[in-house]
Amino acid sequence: MKVTIAVAQTRVSWDIQRNLASISGALAGTRPGEVAVLPEAAVSGYDDELSGLGDLDPAAVLAAIDRVAEQAADRKIHLFCGSLLPESDGWVNAALYLAPDGSRQVYRKVNLATHERGKLLAGSDLPVFRLDLSKGRLTAGTQLCREIAFPEQWRYLASAGAQVLVYLTYAANPAWAPGVWRSHLISHAAANQRFVIAANVADRRQHCPSAIISPRGVVLGDLPAAQPGLLRVVIDTDECADTYLSQRREDVVRLDYRGG
DSSP, rough: EEEEEEEEEEESSSSSHHHHHHHHHHHOOOOOTTTTEOOOTTTTTTTTTTTTGGGOHHHHHHHHHHHHHHHHHHHHOEEEEEEEEEEEEEEEEEEEEOOTOEEEEEESSSSOOOBTTTTTBBOOOEEEEEEEEEEEEEEEEEEEEGGGHHHHHHHHHTTTTTTEEEEEOOOOOTTTOHHHHHHHHHHHHHHHEEEEEEEEEOOTOOOOOOOOEEETEEEEEEESSOOOOOEEEEEEEGGGOHHHHHOOTTTTTTOOOOOO
16 A cells, blocks of 8 residues: 655744644645654653753643644644643653544653653553555554664564554754664664654754655655755555564564553
C-alpha cells in the first residue's frame, strides 16, 4: 500500500500560541489523506531542563491540543503530534495520534530522559495505532526522543505489527557527536525492516535529522536543520519484511514484554 508521509519540522518554544502558529503554518502544506508528523512537545513546548514546566497551564495545553485536532479533522489528515500532557497526578510526555474523524490515541513516553525523571510520569505501555486510510489500514508505533537508545522497544513495536515507526524528538544538543542519532534511525529501520519517520525541531544545533528512512536503511529524504520545513515522501508498505524477526534465535535470547 502506498502512503504519503509529510514530516513537519517546526520551531518549539514555551509559548503555546507561537507553537500553534508554527503548527498551523506547517499543516497548511499538507493534503487530505496524508500522514503528518510533528516534533516532540510541538504543542506544549519543551527544553532540555524542562524550564517552563512549572508555568504550563494544563487548561491552555488541552485547549491547544483541541485546536490542533480540529485542524487534523478539517484538513482530513492523520496527524502525530507531541505535547506534554496533563493528567490527574502529573504530566506525561506524549505522542498523540489525531485522526481525521476526531478520534485520538495517546502514547506516553516509557523511558524518560534523565532530566525528566522526578518531573514527569513514565508510561507503561507500547501501543500500536491503526490508521484507517482510504486504501487500507496502516499500523504505526511511536517513540519519543531518548528512546532512540532502547532498541528493544523498537523491536517490540515491529513484532506487534507496526509498519512505520514514528519518532518524535526535541534533539538539539551540540554535546552529542554529529551523526550518531542519524545512524540510530537508519539502524532501527534496517534492523526491523520498517519505515522510520522522524520529526525534530527546527534548530541549528539539531543532532538528529527530520527524515524518512526505508526498511532497507535508505534515507528517502531529510530536512536542513535550522529552518522550518515540510518533507513529503510516498512510501510503499509492501517493502516491509519480517525476515529478521522470523529468524530470531529465541532459544538463545528471548525478550518478554510485560506491559499493559
